[in-house]
Amino acid sequence: MLRIINLSKSFNKNTDNEINIFNNLNLKIEANKSTAIIGPNGCGKSTLLNIIGGSISKDYGQIQLKGKDISELKEEQRAIYIGRVYQDPSMGVSPSLTILENMSLADKKGEKFTLRKLIKKNNIDRYVELLKDLDLGLEKKLNTKVKFLSGGQRQSLSLVMAAMKHPDLLLLDEHTAALDPKTSSVVMKKTKELIKKYSITTIMITHNMKDAIEYSDRIIMLNNGKVVLDKPSLNVTENELVKIYRTNIQENIA
Numbered sequence: 001m002l003r004i005i006n007l008s009k010s011f012n013k014n015t016d017n018e019i020n021i022f023n024n025l026n027l028k029i030e031a032n033k034s035t036a037i038i039g040p041n042g043c044g045k046s047t048l049l050n051i052i053g054g055s056i057s058k059d060y061g062q063i064q065l066k067g068k069d070i071s072e073l074k075e076e077q078r079a080i081y082i083g084r085v086y087q088d089p090s091m092g093v094s095p096s097l098t099i100l101e102n103m104s105l106a107d108k109k110g111e112k113f114t115l116r117k118l119i120k121k122n123n124i125d126r127y128v129e130l131l132k133d134l135d136l137g138l139e140k141k142l143n144t145k146v147k148f149l150s151g152g153q154r155q156s157l158s159l160v161m162a163a164m165k166h167p168d169l170l171l172l173d174e175h176t177a178a179l180d181p182k183t184s185s186v187v188m189k190k191t192k193e194l195i196k197k198y199s200i201t202t203i204m205i206t207h208n209m210k211d212a213i214e215y216s217d218r219i220i221m222l223n224n225g226k227v228v229l230d231k232p233s234l235n236v237t238e239n240e241l242v243k244i245y246r247t248n249i250q251e252n253i254a
């Protein structure tokens with residue numbers, strides 16, 4: 001499904017602040033599976049997702065999606081195949097637009113349209129059904145501006161919007177990290193239901209080992225730009241992950 005081939009990336013090249021993030025990274029992500037990426041702060045997790053999504057360019061290597069090289073496509077072009085939910089609840093949605101307008105925009109991804117024709121009456125029933133699935137009552141707030149929603153409601157809406165066109169790949173970058181534990185758990189459960197329902201291949205970054213095990217099929221730990229653990233979630237325990245994680249953080253500090 002997704003292949004990262006010989007990926008290299010540095011920031012601030014040829015300056016005193018040059019940081020080498022990846023040096024010949026290779027990864028294969030299987031279709032219809034959820035892969036969790038864990039690893040210490042600054043190890044390159046978000047950079048990897050940004051390179052896949054196209055918001056940051058690679059220095060060298062190739063990103064293949066379903067056998068096609070997408071490395072040279074712009075972020076907007078990749079957005080047709082790739083859905084994203086960010087850590088910050090204000091990203092991924094337009095706060096000054098209503099729920100209905102946001103969903104209509106997400107529905108038009110990759111199409112040319114005029115604002116006047118943005119909202120089609122016959123699509124509203126479909127949006128209502130998608131929102132009902134969330135169980136948060138958002139279907140009754142279609143005309144509420146998104147800036148008036150709570151963080152959890154916004155992240156859930158972002159998730160539905162990212163998944164509604166059934167993307168080939170869904171990228172989640174700590175999408176529950178800004179939420180309180182209870183809301184975070186609700187959004188994680190909704191995430192699992194959505195990706196199972198539509199069989200979406202997902203890459204999820206998290207710092208929560210329990211979530212990584214519970215909500216993914218495979219766990220990859222990165223450290224210093226390298227894969228230091230790659231196992232089916234069923235074959236790892238939270239204790240084991242925490243132990244390896246701590247060892248890697250110590251190596252980072254040393």
Ligand SMILES: Nc1ncnc2c1ncn2[C@@H]1O[C@H](COP(=O)(O)OP(=O)(O)OP(=O)(O)O)[C@@H](O)[C@H]1O
Pocket residue numbers: 011012019021039040041042043044045046047048
């Ligand atoms: N656009 C950029 N320009 C310069 N440096 C950057 C840029 N983006 C990221 N970095 C640096 O690259 C390193 C990796 O950052 P990245 O955000 O990928 O880490 P991360 O693994 O997602 O960390 P966290 O768990 O804290 O989110 C960090 O040292 C960061 O400061």
Ligand SMILES: [Mg+2]
Pocket residue numbers: 045046047
């Ligand atoms: Mg990050």
